[in-house]
Amino acid sequence: MLLDCVVIGGGPSGLNASLVLARAKKNIILFDDDKPRNAITHESHGFITRDGIKPSEFKRKAKEDLMKYPNISVHNQRVIDIRKENQYFIIHTDDGNDYRSAKVILSTGMKDVMPDIKGMHDFYGTSLFNCPFCDGWELKDRALVVISENERAFHMTKMIFNWSKDLVVCTNGNKIFSKEQKELLTKNSIIVIEEKIVTLKGENGHLEKIQFNNGEEIVREGGFVTTGLEQASPLAQNLGCIMNNMGGIETDDFGRTNIEGVYASGDNRMSAPSQLIIAASEGCKVAMGVISDLVNEDFKW
Structure with missing residues (x-):
């Protein structure tokens, strides 16, 4: 046939x-x-x-x-x-x-090709997402993180800023922002952390903390990831x-x-x-x- x-x-x-x-x-x-x-x-x-x-x-x-x-x-x-x-x-x-x-x-x-970060798959789809138009409302006004290792980080951060002003951008050890971009992020009270991430922490798929290579931790309630x-x-x-x-x-x-x-x-x-x-x-x-x-x-x- x-x-x-x-x-x-x-x-x-x-x-x-x-x-x-x-x-x-x-x-x-x-x-x-x-x-x-x-x-x-x-x-x-x-x-x-x-x-x-x-x-x-x-x-x-x-x-x-x-x-x-x-x-x-x-x-x-x-x-x-x-x-x-x-x-x-x-x-x-x-x-x-x-x-x-x-x-x-x-x-x-x-x-999707996920960043190679310990714990990422435990939270992806529950408190970490890759599309603010799909899941931004559910995370609105919370303490959020943007995890990105590539040049899409700046655009993604600007978009997430619509849903929450409490933002931290983590580049997992990569230098991806220009001087001008860093200045703009700082002007909007967005923190940039370029230290390598050791692990993501939390329970039942809900992100609570991010631990870095230098031993420091930050508290976050969820966020977004730029995937390949x-x-x-x-x-x-x-x-x-x-x-x-x-x-x-x-x-x-x-x-x-x-x-x-x-x-x-x-x-x-x-x-x-x-x-x-x-x-x-x-x-x-x-x-x-x-x-x-x-x-x-x-x-x-």
Whole structure:
């Protein structure tokens, strides 16, 4: 059987793309290995009608919506290889099966690369986060820390300043601020600590103290971390997709990559902040691009 499209990745982008494709009468499969980037997240925010929803509940409701349409199926397998044969794609999954499809949407997302700091994983997702738009409200007006080892520190600190004026920036031993940036932070009563962090302390996921290499400690109630990002799947690179200077998949406005028939949507494009509602909207837009291309190919000119 030749599918119109396969969608790889069951995050908000892949789910919404699948919905739009299904409603356009396209025969599709959504492949979801159910290993989301936000697996540790307790609640998702900023999506109207779904503010505060658990990510697992969001996915459950989304799949309920998809199951209304008989022309879509969801397979809980990981796609391990895609190759192009003539004008079609062969999608190979980890259970040994092959599928043929005219189009492919990669909604494979990104994965976070955390600073190598003892205790980080004990607090990340409960009292340490990487997105103030997602979790700033829950930490508002508290004594917060910004932990960053790269040039994104200054921008992140300015953003967090909106939610709390009680800020300390820790660079974990790195010299990342210019003289002018340090002066601006000091002007806004933001403390900069460049000493290397030994460990984070607290209980039940709630940050309480940060201990430094010189033996000093500071008290903090939570905060934000700038993480590194890398592609969660090698499929785009293996297909020969061009990557942008941010490490995302380069596409046009409707998700078309340089490989004809291959599209990308969501965080893996690195074209917008990692927000649930933005990823979902991108999935909708990319699906429209796929539908437009399929219609043009089928229409008699």
